[in-house]
Amino acid sequence: MGDYGHPLAFGAFLTPGNAEPGRVVGLAVLAEQVGFDLVTFQDHPYQPAFLDTWTLMSFVAARTGTVRLAANVTNLPLRPPAVLARSVASLDLLSGGRVELGLGAGAFWEAIEAMGGRRLSPGQGVRALTEAIDVIRQVWDVEARGGVRVDGEFHRVVGAKRGPAPAHDVGIWLGAYKPRMLALTGSRADGWLPSLGYLQPGDLGRGNTIIDDAAREAGRDPADVRRLLNVTGRFATVGRGPLDGPAEQWAEELADLALSDGISTFILGSDDPEDLRRFAAEVAPAVRELVAGERAAGAAAAVTPATPEAVGARATPGGAGAQPSPAPRPPAGAGSFAVVPTPDDGVRRSAIRVWDEATRPTGPAPDPARTYPPHDQAGAQHLIDVHDGLRAELTRLYDLVEQVGAGLVDAGTARSHINTMTIRQNKWTLGTYCESYCRVVTTHHTLEDRGIFPHLRRGDDRLAPVLDRLEQEHHAIHDVLERVDRALVAFVSVSDGMAELRAAVDLLSDTLLSHLAYEERELVEPIARLGLH
Structure with missing residues (x-):
C-alpha cells in the first residue's frame, strides 16, 4: 500500500x-x-x-x-x-x-x-x-x-x-x-x-x-x-x-x-x-x-542520479529561435547530488528581448567535495517541481489563446481563467519559489521563514548579485504578464487582435522559460547547501 x-x-x-x-x-x-x-x-x-x-x-x-x-x-x-x-x-x-x-x-x-x-x-x-x-x-x-x-x-x-x-x-x-x-x-x-x-x-x-x-x-x-x-x-x-x-x-x-x-x-x-x-x-x-x-x-x-533523458522529458513550448543559454553548471558532488536543473533550450519565439541574458551573474562555484543529505536535496528538488507546474500552465495558456482565436472562449472568460493560474497569482517581486512553494509547505513542514531570497542572502553573501538579478527579472515578468492581459482586452477592439495576443504570449514564454532555467541553475545547489530555514 x-x-x-x-x-x-x-x-x-x-x-x-x-x-x-x-x-x-x-x-x-x-x-x-x-x-x-x-x-x-x-x-x-x-x-x-x-x-x-x-x-x-x-x-x-x-x-x-x-x-x-x-x-x-x-x-x-x-x-x-x-x-x-x-x-x-x-x-x-x-x-x-x-x-x-x-x-x-x-x-x-x-x-x-x-x-x-x-x-x-x-x-x-x-x-x-x-x-x-x-x-x-x-x-x-x-x-x-x-x-x-x-x-x-x-x-x-x-x-x-x-x-x-x-x-x-x-x-x-x-x-x-x-x-x-x-x-x-x-x-x-x-x-x-x-x-x-x-x-x-x-x-x-x-x-x-x-x-x-x-x-x-x-x-x-x-x-x-x-x-x-x-x-x-x-x-x-x-x-x-x-x-x-x-x-x-x-x-x-x-x-x-x-x-x-x-x-x-x-x-x-x-x-x-x-x-x-x-x-x-x-x-x-x-x-x-x-x-x-x-x-x-x-x-x-535513494540517491539515484537523474539521467539526461529524465531532464529532457520536461516539455516546454518551443519553436525556432536563438542559441541556447549556457548549460546548467553541475552542482557539487555530481555523484551524490541527484537534483539536475532544467536546461534552457535557447528557443525564442519573440523578436523582443526583455533583458540581456549575457549579463546575468553567476553564483559561487560549488565545493566538489561536499555531500548533501537526502532531505536537503529534496528541498532543492521542490524548486524544480514548482517550476514544472508553471511550465505546464504556460502550455495551458497557449491552448487557451488558441481557443480564443477559434471563438470557443471569449476574451473576458480567458482573462478570468488566467487570473486563477499560479503563473498569474504569484507575487513575482517576492520570487516564484517562495510564493508558490512556501505558501503550501509552511503548514506541512513548519517552515517559519517565508523569505527564501533573504534567507539565501544571509547564508551566503556571494549570492547577492544573482538574487538581485532574479528579483529584477521578477519585476520584468510581472510587466510581461500585464502585456498579455492588455492584449486580451484589446482583442475585441483591434482588427488584428489575435496577432498581438499571440505575440504577447510568445514573449511571456521566452521570458518565463529563460528565467526559470536561470533560477534553477543558480539556486538548486545553494538551497540544498543552506537549507530552507
Missing part, C-alpha cells in the same frame, strides 16, 4: 440535469478552462430528470479539446457491453483519445427493472460485470483473429465482428466496494473508482490490500491499477472537519490520501462553478507540490 507513484490528476463529477441542459455543458467547459484533467458525469438512464450521459458526453466532447471524459460510473445493466464498447471506441476516436470507461455492476434495481433491465443479486452482478469486461476488451482487440465470443451466464456474444479500436488504451475503472468487486478490480480492471462518502475509516487500506492481492494472483503488478476517488466537501475559512475548511486544509488531506492510500486521481463532486475554480486553482496545485515534495525526498534518499 502507500503511494503507487502514479501521476496526479484532478477531475469534476457533474450532475447531468436536464432542467437547464446548457448548464452542465458550461460547467464541463469551465472545468477544462480552469485546468481539470477529467470531467465525469453520473449515469442513471432511469432518471427522467437527467440527460442521457452518453449523449451528453458526445456533446461535451465536441465543445472541449483537452479534458478527458468518463461516466462515473456507467450503468451496465441498461447498456449492453458489445454496444457500449463500440460507443466508447467511437467517442474516443472522435474526441482524439479523451474517453475513459467507468463501470458499475448496478444499483437501484427497482428503477432498472422498470426500464426493462434484469435484477441481479450482488454475486450475479459481479459475474455479469466480469463477462462484460471480456466482451468489451474483445471488441476493442482488432488484432485478434475471429469474432468476439463470450458464452456467459449473463452476456452472450457469438462471433460479432471486432472493432473499432479506441484511439488510445481506454482505462476501465470499476466502482467497487465489496470484496468480490475489489478482487475483480485487481485482476481485470485498470482503476478503482469509489466515492469517499460511501467509505468507512480504513476502507481504502482494506480495499487496496484486496486489489493488490488479486492483482498479484493474476500475475499483474498492483501499480497497474490506478486509484481514483470521488470527493465532496465544503470550502470555508475555518476548518470544521474533513474536507470542510480552507483550501490549504483540503490540500493536506488529499496529499495524505495520495501518499498513504495511493489515490492519484481526485474527482470533485460539485456543480458550483466557484468550487470548481477553487479546487483547480488552489487545491490541485498545492496537492501536486506536497506530493512531489514527499516523492522527491524519497527519491533523494
Whole structure:
C-alpha cells in the first residue's frame, strides 16, 4: 500500500440535469478552462430528470479539446457491453483519445427493472460485470483473429465482428466496494473508482490490500491499477472537519490520501462553478507540490542520479529561435547530488528581448567535495517541481489563446481563467519559489521563514548579485504578464487582435522559460547547501 507513484490528476463529477441542459455543458467547459484533467458525469438512464450521459458526453466532447471524459460510473445493466464498447471506441476516436470507461455492476434495481433491465443479486452482478469486461476488451482487440465470443451466464456474444479500436488504451475503472468487486478490480480492471462518502475509516487500506492481492494472483503488478476517488466537501475559512475548511486544509488531506492510500486521481463532486475554480486553482496545485515534495525526498534518499533523458522529458513550448543559454553548471558532488536543473533550450519565439541574458551573474562555484543529505536535496528538488507546474500552465495558456482565436472562449472568460493560474497569482517581486512553494509547505513542514531570497542572502553573501538579478527579472515578468492581459482586452477592439495576443504570449514564454532555467541553475545547489530555514 502507500503511494503507487502514479501521476496526479484532478477531475469534476457533474450532475447531468436536464432542467437547464446548457448548464452542465458550461460547467464541463469551465472545468477544462480552469485546468481539470477529467470531467465525469453520473449515469442513471432511469432518471427522467437527467440527460442521457452518453449523449451528453458526445456533446461535451465536441465543445472541449483537452479534458478527458468518463461516466462515473456507467450503468451496465441498461447498456449492453458489445454496444457500449463500440460507443466508447467511437467517442474516443472522435474526441482524439479523451474517453475513459467507468463501470458499475448496478444499483437501484427497482428503477432498472422498470426500464426493462434484469435484477441481479450482488454475486450475479459481479459475474455479469466480469463477462462484460471480456466482451468489451474483445471488441476493442482488432488484432485478434475471429469474432468476439463470450458464452456467459449473463452476456452472450457469438462471433460479432471486432472493432473499432479506441484511439488510445481506454482505462476501465470499476466502482467497487465489496470484496468480490475489489478482487475483480485487481485482476481485470485498470482503476478503482469509489466515492469517499460511501467509505468507512480504513476502507481504502482494506480495499487496496484486496486489489493488490488479486492483482498479484493474476500475475499483474498492483501499480497497474490506478486509484481514483470521488470527493465532496465544503470550502470555508475555518476548518470544521474533513474536507470542510480552507483550501490549504483540503490540500493536506488529499496529499495524505495520495501518499498513504495511493489515490492519484481526485474527482470533485460539485456543480458550483466557484468550487470548481477553487479546487483547480488552489487545491490541485498545492496537492501536486506536497506530493512531489514527499516523492522527491524519497527519491533523494535513494540517491539515484537523474539521467539526461529524465531532464529532457520536461516539455516546454518551443519553436525556432536563438542559441541556447549556457548549460546548467553541475552542482557539487555530481555523484551524490541527484537534483539536475532544467536546461534552457535557447528557443525564442519573440523578436523582443526583455533583458540581456549575457549579463546575468553567476553564483559561487560549488565545493566538489561536499555531500548533501537526502532531505536537503529534496528541498532543492521542490524548486524544480514548482517550476514544472508553471511550465505546464504556460502550455495551458497557449491552448487557451488558441481557443480564443477559434471563438470557443471569449476574451473576458480567458482573462478570468488566467487570473486563477499560479503563473498569474504569484507575487513575482517576492520570487516564484517562495510564493508558490512556501505558501503550501509552511503548514506541512513548519517552515517559519517565508523569505527564501533573504534567507539565501544571509547564508551566503556571494549570492547577492544573482538574487538581485532574479528579483529584477521578477519585476520584468510581472510587466510581461500585464502585456498579455492588455492584449486580451484589446482583442475585441483591434482588427488584428489575435496577432498581438499571440505575440504577447510568445514573449511571456521566452521570458518565463529563460528565467526559470536561470533560477534553477543558480539556486538548486545553494538551497540544498543552506537549507530552507
